Amino acid sequence: MIGLRGVEVVAGGFSVGALDLDVPAGDYAVLLGPSGAGKTLVLEAVAGVRPVRGGAVLIRGEDVTRMPAERRGVGLVFQDGLLFPHLTVARNIAYGLGAAWSASPGRRRRALRPQVARLAAETGVVDLLERRPATLSGGERQRVALARALAAGPRVLLLDEPLSAVDADAREGLQDLLRRLNVDEGLTVLHVTHDLGEAFAVGGLFAVLVAGRLQQVGAPNDVLRRPATVEVARFTGARNVFEVRPVPGDSSRLALAPSGFLRISSPAPAGVRHAVVRADDITVAPEARPRVDEGAAYLTGRVRRVVCAGATSVVEVDVPPLFRVAVAARELEALAIEQGGAVRLRVPATAVHVV
Amino acid sequence: MRGRRPSLFWAACAVAGAVLIAFVVLPAASMIVGAGAGFLGEALRQGDIRRSLWLTVSAALIATAIAFVVGVPLAYLLARRDFVGKRAIEGIIDLPIVFPHTAAGIALLTVYGREGVIGRLLAPFGISFTETVAGIVLAMLFVSLPYLVDTARETFALVDERYEHVARTLGSSPGGAFLRVTFPQAWRGVLSGAVLMWGRGISEFGAVVILAYNPKVISVLTFELFEGFGLRAAQPPAVLIVIVAFVVFLVARTVLLPRRGRSGKGSA
Numbered sequence: 148m149i150g151l152r153g154v155e156v157v158a159g160g161f162s163v164g165a166l167d168l169d170v171p172a173g174d175y176a177v178l179l180g181p182s183g184a185g186k187t188l189v190l191e192a193v194a195g196v197r198p199v200r201g202g203a204v205l206i207r208g209e210d211v212t213r214m215p216a217e218r219r220g221v222g223l224v225f226q227d228g229l230l231f232p233h234l235t236v237a238r239n240i241a242y243g244l245g246a247a248w249s250a251s252p253g254r255r256r257r258a259l260r261p262q263v264a265r266l267a268a269e270t271g272v273v274d275l276l277e278r279r280p281a282t283l284s285g286g287e288r289q290r291v292a293l294a295r296a297l298a299a300g301p302r303v304l305l306l307d308e309p310l311s312a313v314d315a316d317a318r319e320g321l322q323d324l325l326r327r328l329n330v331d332e333g334l335t336v337l338h339v340t341h342d343l344g345e346a347f348a349v350g351g352l353f354a355v356l357v358a359g360r361l362q363q364v365g366a367p368n369d370v371l372r373r374p375a376t377v378e379v380a381r382f383t384g385a386r387n388v389f390e391v392r393p394v395p396g397d398s399s400r401l402a403l404a405p406s407g408f409l410r411i412s413s414p415a416p417a418g419v420r421h422a423v424v425r426a427d428d429i430t431v432a433p434e435a436r437p438r439v440d441e442g443a444a445y446l447t448g449r450v451r452r453v454v455c456a457g458a459t460s461v462v463e464v465d466v467p468p469l470f471r472v473a474v475a476a477r478e479l480e481a482l483a484i485e486q487g488g489a490v491r492l493r494v495p496a497t498a499v500h501v502v
Numbered sequence: 503m504r505g506r507r508p509s510l511f512w513a514a515c516a517v518a519g520a521v522l523i524a525f526v527v528l529p530a531a532s533m534i535v536g537a538g539a540g541f542l543g544e545a546l547r548q549g550d551i552r553r554s555l556w557l558t559v560s561a562a563l564i565a566t567a568i569a570f571v572v573g574v575p576l577a578y579l580l581a582r583r584d585f586v587g588k589r590a591i592e593g594i595i596d597l598p599i600v601f602p603h604t605a606a607g608i609a610l611l612t613v614y615g616r617e618g619v620i621g622r623l624l625a626p627f628g629i630s631f632t633e634t635v636a637g638i639v640l641a642m643l644f645v646s647l648p649y650l651v652d653t654a655r656e657t658f659a660l661v662d663e664r665y666e667h668v669a670r671t672l673g674s675s676p677g678g679a680f681l682r683v684t685f686p687q688a689w690r691g692v693l694s695g696a697v698l699m700w701g702r703g704i705s706e707f708g709a710v711v712i713l714a715y716n717p718k719v720i721s722v723l724t725f726e727l728f729e730g731f732g733l734r735a736a737q738p739p740a741v742l743i744v745i746v747a748f749v750v751f752l753v754a755r756t757v758l759l760p761r762r763g764r765s766g767k768g769s770a
Contacts, residue, residue, distance in 0.1 A: 196667035216670035223671040229664055233686040242682075243672040292668075299672045 148172035148335040149193060149303060150205030156188045157200045163188050163359040165202055170352065172207075172302075175329045175336045177350030179343065181382055185359040186339040190305050193337060195219045206303055219303075222296030226308035228288030230280035236291050237263050237276040243298030262298070270294040270324060286317025293324065297332075304328065306338040310345050322348045343383060355379045377421050377502055386426040386461070386471035391419065391501070400444075401501070407466055410444040410496035421502040426473040428498035431462055433482065434489040443495045446470070450488050453479070464490055530744055537737040542745075545738030550723065555742055558720040561635060562703030565642040566696050569650045574692060577654035578680060582663060595652065598645050606644055607712025614640060614713070637714035642703035650692075650699040657691025658684065697754040701747055 148170055155164035163185035170176040178186050191197035193204055195216035203212045211219050222243075230239045240263045241256075267273045270290045280288060289309055296304060306325070310318050326349060329336050340346050346353060346367070353370045355362045355378075363375035374380035380388050391401040391409065398414035401422055409422055434447055448466035460479050464470045470492055474482070484490060534541075545551050580592060598606060614621045614631035621631060631637035661684050669679035685692075707721035715722060720743045728736035 191667065194667065194671055196670055215675075216667070217673050217675060219671070221671055223668055225664055225668070229662065229668050231665060231669075231683055231686075242669070245673075295668075295672065301671075305671075 148174070148207060149176075149337055150208075151189070151193070151202065152205065153202035154189070154192060154199050154204060155201040156185070156192045156197060158185075158188055158197070161185065161188075161359065162200070163356075164200075166356075166361050168354055168361060168364060170335055170337055172335055173329070173333050174352055175326070175338065175350055176352040176354060177346040178337060178339045178354045178356055179346045179350075179382075180341065180356035180362075182341050183358075184341075184356045186341075186356050187307055189356065190223075190307050190337065190339050193303075194221050194223045194305050196223075220299075220301050221303040221305055222293075222299060222301035223305045224289070224292045224296050224307065224309050226311050228280070228283075228285075228292040228312075230283075230288055230291055230295070232280050234280075235276065236272060236278050236280070236283070237267075239280065239291055240266050240272075240276075240294045240298050243295050243300075266294040266298055269297070271320070284317065285312045285314065286321060289313055289317075289321055290324065293328070297328070302333075302335060304334045304336045306336065308340050308342075309338065311340070311342065318345075325349055355382060357382060372425075373500055374423060374502065377423075380421075380423040380500075380502065384425070385423045386473075387424040387429070388502075389422050389424075389468055391422045393419070399496070401499070403466075403468060405467060407446050407468075408444055409494055409499050410442065411499050411501065412442075412496040415501045419501040423500045423502055424470075424494055424498050426461060426471045427459075428495060429470060429472045430493045431464065431472045431474060431482065431484065431490050432493070433484075434491045442497070443493050444499075446492045446494065448490060448492065450484055450486050450490055452486055453484065462490075464492055466492070470494075530748075533737060533744070534741050536733075537741045541738050541741055545742050548738070550718070551720075551739050551742065554718050554720045554723045554739065555746065557635065557638070557717055558704050558743065559746065561638045561719065562642050562646075562700045562706075565639045565646065565703050566650065566700045568639070568643055569647045569699060570692075570696060573647055573651040574654050577651045577692075578658050578684075580651075580655045581658035592655075596648050599648050601645070603645055603706065603708025604712055607641060607709035610640060610644055610709065610713055631713060633714050633716050635714075635717065638710050638717070638719055641709035641713045642706050645706050645709050646699045646702035649702050650695040653695025653698060654688070654692045657688045657695070660691070661687045694754070697751065701751060704743060704747060 149168070151166045151168040153165040153167060155162060155166075157163075166189065178189060180186050188197060192199050193206075195211065195214060199212060203210050205211065206219055206221065230236070231242065234242065241259050244259050244262055263276070264273070267276055270293050272287065272290045272294055275283060275287055275291065280291070283291065309325070310321055313321060325336065325338070328334050338349060350367060352364070353367050354364045355370060357378040362379045363370055370379065371383050374383055374385065377388055389409075390404045392404070393415060394400045394402050394408065400408045400410055401415060401419070402408055403422075409424075446466050448464040448470065451463040451465045451469065454461045454463070455476070458476055459473050460476055462472045462474050462479070462484060464472060472492065474484075576595075580588065601609070611632070612618050614637070616622070616625065616630070616632060624630070629636065631640050665683045665687070666676070666679040669683045670676070674682060705721060706719075707725065710719055711722050711725075718726065720739050724736050724740045727739065
């Protein structure tokens with residue numbers, strides 16, 4: 148449904164691409180990456196409001212690279228809704244039904260009213276129709292922006308950080324609405340965000356963009372558990388990314404720099420330089436506890452500091468290298484871990500992903 | 503209660519501002535007082551002053567309308583697009599601000615005068631820019647167009663371009679997005695520029711007098727009366743144009759532009 152074939156986009160001195168991406172019809176894809184990765188440029192190129200320097204943009208199998216935005220059949224929703232401030236909510240929605248709403252005679256306006264009402268009901272903004280955008284909350288603005296985008300009857304919905312300016316309560320409702328539009332209306336969605344939590348809440352297909360390059364495309368769990376690059380690993384919150392080298396004659400271990408070993412569950416492919424371990428896959432215990440299995444590496448170190456972050460704390464352990472271990476607050480208390488204390492880390496072989 | 507005391511800083515700002523306001527108001531007030539109580543009726547009873555006032559106001563209005571038609575699209579282009587030579591074009595637009603106005607008149611004369619390139623071309627069609635209303639409009643247009651183009655460009659630049667992107671995906675052409683989405687948000691700023699341009703146009707003397715001493719706009723008439731009959735005779739037309747300009751500016755700022763300075767974007 149949405150296809151990018153070697154797409155290159157340039158803005159100022161920054162370039163994105165060449166990108167290849169396929170979002171099948173009816174899928175919900177999330178283009179995620181850190182701020183400044185070029186995600187919005189890609190979205191704008193798909194929408195047709197930013198020219199591409201090279202490659203082709205396909206929508207419904209048709210090459211739309213040279214097609215003006217108004218003929219591409221895409222809906223575009225930005226982070227802040229960008230409702231037209233000089234129009235009421237009703238007229239904002241009606242804009243997509245026919246751009247002549249504001250200038251049309253009363254008869255035409257009355258003819259459009261049922262459609263506006265239907266879209267308002269679908270997006271939950273019936274009570275807001277006569278309001279001005281300036282009087283709406285962030286969540287209300289996004290709902291109206293969605294209604295307006297749907298009014299034009301798009302088959303593709305492009306969302307640029309649509310939940311970033313919305314409070315937590317409204318966010319859940321909007322996530323439900325977006326999923327419903329995707330499933331019930333059969334809309335193909337490309338959702339841009341830098342927020343991993345938001346991406347997991349809505350997305351079925353992840354495409355990770357870092358510094359203008361598409362690093363990985365896959366299912367959310369694949370991207371999280373098996374990052375294709377160090378950049379993806381870091382972006383998806385892997386707190387432990389280490390330089391490693393193979394151990395001659397031992398395919399079950401990797402040597403850590405500067406010291407120590409990690410066990411791996413299957414032989415590492417040639418050319419592997421990094422090992423990724425998520426903080427919540429490592430367990431920490433007082434040094435005195437005995438080893439219990441051979442399917443993991445055991446490393447000893449000293450606690451550098453404990454960073455409390457609500458229900459989960461991060462224990463930084465200097466082996467070296469520095470390991471970060473996620474520990475539930477209650478468990479932390481039971482373990483009696485203290486700064487400077489000696490601890491033993493257990494790193495399961497299955498938790499070590501090589502890049 | 504410390505926070506409620508007027509700060510010394512704001513008091514200093516107010517004093518500095520008061521000095522500036524007095525600097526502007528004093529000459530105008532002195533001129534009005536010097537003209538005497540019955541000056542307005544006296545001035546309006548004089549046919550040449552009435553005709554001159556109407557000519558000045560209408561010629562400046564025509565110049566502003568022309569600049570609106572050709573200048574607003576240029577302002578939008580400059581606000582939205584980057585292209586080779588853009589800085590040069592912006593500089594050219596601003597050139598009339600630094601041009602000595604008599605020099606501007608002479609420059610215009612070399613092009614639009616009887617011996618000028620365009621003047622010669624248009625003469626067979628009975629179009630002349632010397633000693634005509636067309637010449638006055640031309641001179642006013644030349645010296646005052648930067649005020650409209652610059653203000654409009656800055657106002658358009660303040661309207662988020664993504665509004666247009668959304669409008670395009672909703673079915674609008676680039677022109678439709680401009681007319682239905684951008685201009686309705688920017689019109690107050692554009693109008694503000696138009697009022698400034700009109701105000702600059704009615705006050706023009708140097709360029710006008712070179713191209714068209716006659717028919718006399720108010721600045722030329724004032725100068726002629728001063729030269730021929732002294733200060734007292736020159737005061738009525740001068741006072742009249744100051745009052746007209748003040749009223750127009752006041753109406754524009756209080757009625758037509760109520761949100762200017764608050765939104766900063768001229769948005770509705």
